[in-house]
Amino acid sequence: MKLVRMKLFRMIVISAALLGLWQLIILISGVPYYILPTPFAVLLSLRDNYEILIDHAAITFFEIIMGMIIGSIFGCVSALILISFKSARQWLLPIFIISQAIPVFALAPLLVVWLGYGLSSKIAMASLIIYFPVTASFYDGLQQTRKGWLDLAFVMRAKKNTIIQYIQIPAALPALSSGLRVAAAVAPIGAIVGEWVGSSQGLGFLMLHANARMQIDLMFAALLLLAIFAVCFYFIIDKSLRYATAWHHIH
Amino acid sequence: MSIAPTIYIEKLQIKFDEIELFNDLTFTIQSGIWTCLLGQSGVGKSTILRAIAGINDGCEHMGDISFSSHNHHVAYMGQEAYLLPWLNILENVMLGSKLRRETADKQAALKMLHQVGLDDVSSLMPAQLSGGMRQRCALARTLLENQNVILMDEPFSALDAVSRHELQMLTYELLKNKTVLLVTHDPLEALRLGKIIYVLEGRPAKVMPPIEISEAAPRMIGDKIIDHYYPILMNKLVNAERISQ
Numbered sequence: 001m002k003l004v005r006m007k008l009f010r011m012i013v014i015s016a017a018l019l020g021l022w023q024l025i026i027l028i029s030g031v032p033y034y035i036l037p038t039p040f041a042v043l044l045s046l047r048d049n050y051e052i053l054i055d056h057a058a059i060t061f062f063e064i065i066m067g068m069i070i071g072s073i074f075g076c077v078s079a080l081i082l083i084s085f086k087s088a089r090q091w092l093l094p095i096f097i098i099s100q101a102i103p104v105f106a107l108a109p110l111l112v113v114w115l116g117y118g119l120s121s122k123i124a125m126a127s128l129i130i131y132f133p134v135t136a137s138f139y140d141g142l143q144q145t146r147k148g149w150l151d152l153a154f155v156m157r158a159k160k161n162t163i164i165q166y167i168q169i170p171a172a173l174p175a176l177s178s179g180l181r182v183a184a185a186v187a188p189i190g191a192i193v194g195e196w197v198g199s200s201q202g203l204g205f206l207m208l209h210a211n212a213r214m215q216i217d218l219m220f221a222a223l224l225l226l227a228i229f230a231v232c233f234y235f236i237i238d239k240s241l242r243y244a245t246a247w248h249h250i251h
Numbered sequence: 252m253s254i255a256p257t258i259y260i261e262k263l264q265i266k267f268d269e270i271e272l273f274n275d276l277t278f279t280i281q282s283g284i285w286t287c288l289l290g291q292s293g294v295g296k297s298t299i300l301r302a303i304a305g306i307n308d309g310c311e312h313m314g315d316i317s318f319s320s321h322n323h324h325v326a327y328m329g330q331e332a333y334l335l336p337w338l339n340i341l342e343n344v345m346l347g348s349k350l351r352r353e354t355a356d357k358q359a360a361l362k363m364l365h366q367v368g369l370d371d372v373s374s375l376m377p378a379q380l381s382g383g384m385r386q387r388c389a390l391a392r393t394l395l396e397n398q399n400v401i402l403m404d405e406p407f408s409a410l411d412a413v414s415r416h417e418l419q420m421l422t423y424e425l426l427k428n429k430t431v432l433l434v435t436h437d438p439l440e441a442l443r444l445g446k447i448i449y450v451l452e453g454r455p456a457k458v459m460p461p462i463e464i465s466e467a468a469p470r471m472i473g474d475k476i477i478d479h480y481y482p483i484l485m486n487k488l489v490n491a492e493r494i495s496q
Contacts, residue, residue, distance in 0.1 A: 148333040151306050155327040156396065158350030166349055170337045247337040250378045 037217040042224060045217035052206070053218075057225050060203040063119055063191040064233065067126020068183060074127065075134025075183075076176070082135075083142040084164065096135070104129045105193055112198040122199065126190035130183035134176070141175025142168050174248045177241040184237040188230045255399035255430040256320035257282040258303060263314035265298055272298055272310075274455035282319065285423070285431040285468060287445030289438065289484075294451045294494060296434040300402050303432065318400070326398040328406040332389035334377035340364070341373040344392045356395075363391040366425060383414030390422055401426055403433045407440065419444060423469045438484050442477045443470050448484065452491035459487055 019039045025031070026038055033041070046053065078096070081088050108125055115121035145168045153163045195204025203222045210218040242249065258280040265273045272295040280286045280303075288296050301308060303316055304325050334343045344363060345355040364373055367387040377385055386406060393401060406422070407415045423444055435441055441448045448462040462484060466476045 146333070148329060148331060149335065151301075151304075152327065152329075152333050152346075153350050154306055155304050155325060156347040156350050157324065158347075159352065162350045162352060166346075167335065170335070173337075245337075247376055247378070250376060 034214050034216050037220055041217045042220040045215075045221040046224065049218055049221060053203075053221060053225055056201055056203050056206045056222070057229070059119070059201045060122075060188075060191055060195065060226065061229055063122040063194070063202065064126055064187050064229075066119075066123045067190055068130065068187045068233075068237075070123060071127035071130035071183060071187070072134050072180060075131050075179070076138055078131075078135045079138035079142060080164070080169075082139050083168065084160075100132050104190070108193055108197040111194065117198050117200060121197075122191050122194035122202065125194035126187045129190035130187050133182040133186070134179045137179025137182075138172055138176040141172025144175070145171045173245045177245055180241060181234070181238060184234045185230075188226065188233070192226070254320070255283040255428060256318040256322070258400065258430065258432075259315070259317045259319070260299070260303070261315040261317070263299075263302065263316065264312070265295070265302060266311040267298070267308070268310075271455045273314075276314070276456065276458065278449065278458045280430060280432050281447060282430050283428050284446040285426075285433060285444050287441035287448045288432060288434045288451065289436070289441055289448065289488065290451030290456070290491065291494060292436070294454070295456045296451055297404050299451075300404050300432060300434050303400075304402050320399075322399065324398050325400040325402050326393045326396040328389055328393050328401065328403045330405040330408055332377070332385040334385055334388055336377050339374050339376055340369065340380070340388050343377065343388060344373075344395055346392060347396050360391070360395055363394045364388075366394065367391045367421060381414075383410050383418060386410060386414075386418060387421075390418070390425065394425055398429075400430045401432070403431065405435055406433075408436060415440075420469055438481065438488065439472065439477070442480050442484060443472070444468050450484075450487050450491055452493075454494040459491065462487070 022036075022039050026036055037045075078092075082093060082096075083089075104125070107128065108121075111121040111124050111128075115124055142164075149167050149171065150163065153167055158167075191202070192204040192207075195202040196208060199205045203226050207219050207222045210216070210222065260279070261277050263273050263276040264271070276299075288299065290296050298308070298310070302312065304327050305323075334340075335346065338346070341357070341360055341364065342349075344360045345357065348355040361373065364370060367390050369384060369387050369391065372380060372384065377388070380388065386409075389406070403422075407418055410418060419440065433441070433444060442464070446464060446468065448464070450459045450461075451457070452459055462480060464470075464476065464480060470476050
């Protein structure tokens with residue numbers, strides 16, 4: 001409990017220091033308001049544009065969460081297919097690796113053409129961007145199951161699917177967790193880039209829109225909301241993963 | 252329970268990356284007793300044991316390993332307990348039935364844990380146990396598998412002296428009348444537990460004529476029997492044909 005309070009205390013101090021620094025930079029350099037608004041102006045903008053911001057934020061957050069879910073499911077299923085079937089490994093693994101040479105961002109305009117300006121192209125973008133880290137980390141984890149466990153299972157006359165279910169998947173969870181943490185950090189990027197390329201709603205759209213009208217305080221307010229969400233999202237994912245792999249942390 | 256089988260190893264050839272570990276190896280592991288297998292590191296002791304267990308290590312295999320009964324199933328204990336860290340002790344003991352999709356006999360598992368002296372820890376996680384306790388858990392898991400052939404690959408070597416001594420006694424008591432093959436580095440361990448002691452030498456490896464001890468095991472350190480056989484066994488080990496690694 002004391003540890004948690006210290007952590008919270010440190011976070012408040014760090015945030016306050018950053019805000020102070022921000023204000024200080026404005027005071028010293030005298031940058032004009034339309035380049036860098038003061039923290040207070042951003043707070044005011046948050047209050048004044050509360051409804052718009054919440055509407056757009058809800059869209060973006062939904063895209064991020066859906067992207068995370070869909071990308072993770074596809075990633076996990078792909079890794080399981082790769083580990084279960086030798087022919088899948090031989091045929092699909094090279095394709096999988098080559099496909100990563102294509103920058104996912106470059107696909108964004110294409111996704112908009114194929115899936116439209118709505119939510120689906122952004123969800124697809126977020127899913128695509130996290131698909132690789134999830135698949136790669138889970139597949140690695142599945143592959144690196146300790147031979148001693150597999151030998152033991154063999155001697156116990158285990159079935160192939162129970163080995164995957166009861167030994168390989170749990171053994172790969174710590175590795176999958178690292179992949180999911182990376183995914184939680186990059187999923188918001190996917191959604192925002194998707195919105196920049198073509199959309200009529202979402203925080204990314206709002207930021208571009210505000211930028212074009214020199215509403216720099218609104219832009220910062222949107223950015224702030226996005227940052228807060230991204231941090232909370234990462235935090236929740238990280239905590240749940242730690243809980244799910246608690247055995248990995250006792251020593 | 253059926254009678255423990257004899258295991259016949261006939262003309263066994265094993266090649267591993269062009270290295271010929273065995274070429275025409277023939278020997279017998281007798282039914283219902285403890286057989287020990289000693290020899291220099293790398294001579295192929297574990298390889299024989301794994302071949303009997305049917306574990307595929309990606310080596311070339313020829314020759315014949317046969318059992319005198321129709322049941323070819325074995326139980327295996329390694330140097331490490333290989334407990335699954337995400338399952339508690341009781342679940343680890345019952346792992347076999349889970350992997351075969353059979354209903355687990357919880358009462359039997361608890362009884363095994365009691366036999367190995369682990370009554371109070373069934374809900375703990377493996378990481379919370381000492382090395383000796385983990386190996387006891389592995390023993391309980393082996394017992395629950397209820398096989399007549401037990402293959403053991405240095406199961407006591409990582410333990411401290413006291414735990415090792417205790418676990419040797421316990422294991423021997425609990426695995427009486429089974430066909431046991433114990434691979435070990437420790438001549439004293441072989442002399443305490445084995446009825447028949449084989450030494451492997453050279454490459455490709457051959458078995459030297461075995462030492463057979465008729466007096467009942469487990470024998471205590473300081474026993475005349477052990478004092479009598481220790482120099483004989485050491486002499487065999489010293490004179491065994493060495494392999495260069």
